[in-house]
Amino acid sequence: MNNIDEMSVNAIRVLSADAIQKANSGHPGLPLGAAPMAYELWANHMKFNPANPDWVDRDRFILSGGHGSMLLYSLLHLFGIGNLSLDDIKNFRQFGSLTAGHPEYGHTVGVEATTGPLGQGMAMAVGMAMAEAHLASVFNKDDYKVVDHYTYVLGGDGCMMEGISSECFSLAGTLGLNKLIVFYDSNNISIEGSTDIAFTEDVVTRFKAFGFQTLEVEDGTDLKAIGKAIEEAKADTTRPTLIKVNTLIGFGCPAKQGKASAHGEPLGVDNVAALKENINWPSKEDFFVPEEVYDNYKKIGEEKAKAEEEWNKLFADYCAKYPEMKELWDKYFNGADLSELFDSEEYWAKGEKAEATRATSGSILNLIKTKMPNLIGGSADLAPSNKTNMKDAGDFSKENYAGSNLHFGVREQAMAAIGNGLALHGGLKAFVATFFVFSDYVKPMARLTSLMKLPLTFVFTHDSIGVGEDGPTHEPIEQLAAFRSMPGISVFRPADRTETAAAWMHAVSSTNEPTALVLTRQNLPQLAGSSKEALKGGYVLEDSTKETPDAIIIASGSEVSLAVEAKASLAADGIDVRVVSMPSMDVFDAQSDEYKESVLPKAVRNRVAVEALSDFGWYKYVGLDGEVVSMKGFGASGPAKTLFEHFGFTTENVVNTVKKVVNR
Structure with a gap:
């Protein structure tokens, strides 16, 4: 390792240690141990343009061990990606900062994925590699490889323990995703101590069984060995690659390296000072990075920008030669007109x-x-x-x-x-x-x-419960309420x-x-009153003849037709109801107050909701005066028709429930 490379690696370590210490919160162990492999990859092997982090043919890098976020933030800052400033580094883990505790996609430029729950970044990387392979097969022509990039993902023992990693890498091996390269930061430490207490398997052999090429770097500080492994990984055109890199958690901190205490807590002021002294850092000043290190990263970045320049020329020639592919490209990347x-x-x-x-x-x-x-x-x-x-x-x-x-x-x-x-x-x-x-x-x-x-x-x-004979293990009850409770998803x-x-x-x-x-397994009737109004989440499917209905029945999915049948039966008894179909609560809730009032007027407090799942969430619509016809426990095994009758999803029960509410 020449001096400027060593200083560039150590800059990652120092920035990480200082930021975590200032925040009095964070995980220094991974950045200190994994800094050499990250620097070698980014500086000498990864294709990207710091000036255009969204370049479509860039290599992707996912930090699956998101707790080690300062490793990524240090790289983004040093390369000048997204103008992540030193002040941003100093504000690590602070409210509103660009340097959140775990990397957040869309919040910080250069972060390819939100990671935190261990293992998920591994599987997202497999998805990115699949996307690259698919798009390359669609668009590449002869000598025009307009889609040609790698996906790199870095994680540690925790990611390897989570079951999701076995699922995704088993599939990756089956699919032969040769442009997927997995870095295994193997330091044998987790929060509770040595991984030997719970994790003694041979990870490399497991990956061989998955169909991966497997490589191992004995010394995680040896840049040449890491670089050689990366090039060997790229040379395999039929298999994804695992590179196991043996590292020392908390490297460079004499009192902490190799110990569980280096994982998830600040090193301590004295230990940060000892780290800087141990690695011969030129200053004990907080957040100090020599100009020569910044210059090195800038020089590397300027060299990397040439890759996009070359790609832009290639793509321009490609579009001129294959105008029909340019039209298709626009549909893929800009959205098809539907x-x-x-x-x-x-x-x-x-x-x-x-x-x-x-x-x-x-x-x-x-x-x-x-x-x-x-x-x-x-x-x-x-x-x-x-x-x-x-x-x-x-x-x-x-x-x-x-x-x-x-x-x-x-x-x-x-x-x-x-x-x-x-x-x-x-x-x-x-x-x-x-x-x-x-x-x-x-x-x-x-x-x-x-x-x-x-x-x-x-x-x-x-x-x-319309699943029927498969029984309660296969009949969802609480799942709809769980998804409805999740922010930011339309159900x-x-x-x-x-x-x-x-x-x-x-x-x-x-x-x-x-x-x-x-969606249902069982057949549902087509409803005369259904309409595009469903795009508003909830709407009047069948109205009452009165200006103010006697009651409102609200339902979703398979129970809407039941509500329509109940309305007809109630009319015979002189009770005039409105039927509201509610395919999407969250979309309905996002409508204007005026629209929501037009569908569910506050003056009508006689309300009944019908849904063959948990009642959780329905009371915001039916209120204290209303009732919900729903599941109160798990289902059972039997024909769907029998189950609906047994659990009260019948015209008679809905009618009686409405009468109960109206006659209170």
Whole structure:
């Protein structure tokens, strides 16, 4: 290691230690130990332009061990990416700072993904690598490799322990994603101490079984050895690569290195001073970085900018030679114009017969695919049940990266995070799918989808006790309430074809939030009153004849038709009700006060909600005077019709509940 390289590595260590000490909060262990591999990668192997962090053909770097965020912030500052200033470094972990405790996508320029929950960054990296492979297969021509970049991800023992990493890397090996390079920061320390107390497996052998090339760097401070491993990883054109780099947590701090105490707490003022002395740092001043180090990073950055200049020339020639591909590129990266589809009678055509909304969703998905070539997605081994297979779109595989149908296998956790990676990469409109009850495996990843404001679509089918014979293990009850409670995601539970079309329109039109479609297994009737008003989340499906209704029945999904039947029965008894369909609570809540009042007037306090799931969340609409016909426990095994009757989802029970409310 020459002196300027050594000083450049140590600058990462010093900035990290000082920022964490000033904040009196953070994780110095990873930045101190992993600084050499990060510097070697960024300075000598990674393709990017500091002046244009969003360059489409840049290499991606994801810090899966997000607790080590100061490693990433130090690199961004030293390379001048996004103008992350020294004051930003000094404000690490402070309210409103650009240097949050864990990296946040969209908040700090240069952060490719929001990471924190261990392992998720690993799976998002797999999604990015899949996106690169797919886009390369679509757009690259002869000598014009306009999509040609690597995805690098760095994590430690914690990421390797989390089950999601096994799911995603098993798939990555199966798919032969050779442009995925995983750095394993192996320091044998976790919060509770040595990893030997809970983690003694041979990670390298596990990755060999996954189908990875595996390399090991014995000394994590040896830049040449790290660089050699990176080039060897790139040379393998058939497999992804794991590079295990053996490091010393808290490297350079005499009292802390190699100890669990280096992981998740500031080093202490005296220990920071001892660190600087031990690594021969030229000053004990806080946040001091020599100008020669800044100059080195600037020089490297200027050299790297040439890669984009060359790509811009290549892309200009490509567009001139293949104008039809330039047109397709714009559809992928700027968004296809779907206005003609969404204005068409075909899209909004009423269904002619009873049909499960999962089946309706499948037909609408295929209709959208004809106008949206960059639509990509799949299911956790449930496409025939989720109805998410796109006709004539091909299957994404090691032999055919051009395919748009993704097969995740029985890996819901990896699927959801890979979906995030696909959305983060850019150029693709992604969806993922499974049974609604298995959304419990999806939710932690969906939470990051919402935090990052990614327009990923979740297709959840088999939405209630209508699952029937599979029984309570497969019948969702509390899942809808859980997703409705999540900020920043639109949740649609449509009642028929029209409402399903509205839900998909909302989903694929979104640019800054995810959408969850919650769909039935069983057939539902087509409703005469359903309309595009479903795009407002809630609307009057059938109105009363009175200016002020005697009562309002609110329902979603499969229970809307039940509400319509109850209205007809109540009319015979002289009770005039309004039926409100509520496919999406959050979309309805976002409407104007005037609109919400027009649908649910405050003067009408006689209200009944009907939904074959948990009642959690419904009382904000029915109030203290209302009632909710809902599930009060788990389901049972039996034919769907029998279960609906047993649990009270009948016209008679809804009618009696309305009468109870009206006659109080």
